[in-house]
Ligand SMILES: Cc1cc2nc3c(=O)[nH]c(=O)nc-3n(C[C@H](O)[C@H](O)[C@H](O)COP(=O)(O)O)c2cc1C
Ligand code: SF4
């Protein structure tokens with residue numbers, strides 16, 4: 049069915065809203081199974097099959113559906129159940145073994161206590177999800193649909209105000225007004241640099257050359273973060289609508305999404321979303337009779353981290369090796385096919401539909417003055433609970449670690465928290481009371497980056513961790529410029545010398561001076577920060593380095609096995 | 622495409638004919654710019670179907686999209702995901718992202734070197750297992766350190782023993798899925 053005008057869209061929206069509301073009505077049981085790449089790894093599809101079997105055998109009369117992941121990886125496999133006298137309830141860790149007990153409890157009108165996390169709506173008898181420590185600090189704006197809607201259903205999205213912003217922009221707003229709202233929102237780029245999106249859009253809008261392009265960066269190749277793929281997996285249309293609004297705002301008739309090729313489910317769901325939007329007539333030519341054309345292309349990466357860098361991404365889209373180039377010209381002047389191209393991170397585009405619907409001022413009231421809105425945080429490491437969480441900018445990292453993530457896993461002692469992915473250094477345990485925003489982390493020479501934090505315990509040696517991060521950057525260097533290609537390699541070699549028990553005191557200075565060269569002379573953002581994590585490890589944990597160097601003055605015993613960390617490349621078959 | 626093509630280390634005319642038909646149906650550029658945007662996607666399709674990118678397939682893509690095969694070779698060597706050699710019977714992604722590192726993935730890499738004689742991109746001598754070490758994060762960090770077999774089966778919370786057991790289990794299993802992950 050193709051919708052041909054605004055009235056047709058409105059009628060469709062009303063119809064699908066009624067349908068969606070029936071999922072939480074109290075006349076019928078609805079069981080929603082949250083399927084993400086993560087929950088699939090934990091056997092959620094088995095849970096689904098067992099539920100289907102029970103329903104088909106008549107043990108309970110219920111509607112079974114799948115939704116996207118909720119971000120609560122620690123609780124997966126998870127399901128959301130609503131039904132007679134039973135508000136929408138989140139159950140966690142529901143393995144296939146739990147299914148018989150769960151179904152029996154529900155069929156007899158009870159809750160299944162083993163996995164009960166809480167109720168989403170009002171309930172006199174059940175704990176509220178919002179009071180659970182995992183949810184308490186969260187403000188779920190970008191994640192509002194996670195776990196609730198079926199990512200394969202455009203109608204589920206529309207039923208939750210989806211594409212209302214697109215309709216509003218097409219019919220009630222000029223492109224300039226769209227750009228103005230994004231400017232007023234103050235939303236800053238979530239890809240790492242924190243550049244205000246509205247200003248970038250305005251430059252794109254003003255650029256003279258035609259055609260222009262909008263591009264979304266969903267590459268997410270850093271080793272410490274998994275939020276953009278979850279945004280797409282759980283609510284693909286939100287990202288699509290954000291790109292479409294960007295197209296309209298800057299005056300582009302074509303938008304791109306570049307997704308990391310290893311994010312299989314995200315790629316599949318985004319592709320499906322684009323097809324659905326075409327099918328309904330929300331993409332294409334003369335959309336809903338508005339005279340506006342908008343087309344979207346999906347491209348996938350090939351496992352090269354550097355392709356997340358803006359100019360490299362564009363070369364990759366154009367079928368080239370992804371190697372950055374010098375700037376200027378910036379990509380808003382000359383990007384894809386040497387035309388003005390506005391590039392934003394997935395998470396930067398995710399709130400745009402809400403910003404257009406509710407106004408930029410509303411968004412700016414969230415977060416802090418200089419870092420507006422909410423931030424997705426993905427913490428990794430030996431923590432009690434893992435997952436993606438969404439907080440208002442400005443919340444203390446310590447609170448997120450100890451409340452939302454539940455602190456360290458049993459028996460683990462915190463040693464530090466690596467920040468900024470592979471581009472900055474770690475925080476020490478006594479530095480954690482710092483606000484999560486773009487500026488506060490800088491006082492410790494740390495970075496918010498993409499919001500990924502790696503918590504590590506005292507079993508991790510800072511020399512080895514520094515070496516790991518250094519080696520990541522060396523391996524991912526595109527080899528275009530010499531300081532990065534050779535300097536980072538040299539740095540890995542010096543660390544290896546220390547790890548091999550042959551380090552000397554002056555190696556520390558050698559690292560410092562080589563790092564300085566690499567950072568000052570490299571062409572792009574990879575080389576310019578590549579040694580920063582290693583330098584950070586040396587700054588925070590000098591004792592780990594010194595211990596190795598002191599031990600090295602003892603002679604190496606003949607025949608003793610040398611210990612070293614294998615470089616990824618060197619051991620190739 | 623049909624099952625069975627997966628393990629082929631040589632390419633037959635019938636395979637290339639099928640590829641040609643697929644290119645003509647799904648990779649139809651409207652102009653030379655779009656042709657270039659389709660190169661990587663076409664290569665990914667080939668790797669998805671064959672498990673690797675044979676030279677003959679690269680040539681077919683080059684001819685179809687009007688670019689040189691040298692350019693394609695430049696892409697195959699730049700992008701880490703592409704293989705220009707046939708993989709073994711089973712395929713393992715070993716996550717070496719930060720959470721997996723903190724959880725001990727380095728030990729698993731050492732084990733691969735010491736016990737199986739393979740490293741990044743390598744295939745065991747018996748041809749049963751090819752490993753790709755992933756520098757990024759597989760996105761399932763709460764099971765770190767983790768590996769993924771044959772693009773679908775995850776085994777997590779590994780130590781050296783359970784790692785060896787997982788490899789033994791998967792390689793004892795003869796057949797593999799017919800496709801090869803992302804297209
Ligand atoms: C080596 C390197 C890798 C990057 N990887 C990503 C990435 O995976 N995703 C992303 O959005 N931005 C990444 N960036 C930042 C982009 O260059 C660019 O600044 C960003 O996509 C712009 O979007 P934003 O303004 O919305 O943040 C990377 C930068 C560098 C230097
Ligand atoms: S700094 Fe490194 S990654 Fe960037 S262009 Fe130079 S060699 Fe390539």
Ligand code: FES
Nearest residue numbers: 716718721758762
């Ligand atoms: S780091 Fe291995 S799954 Fe995230």
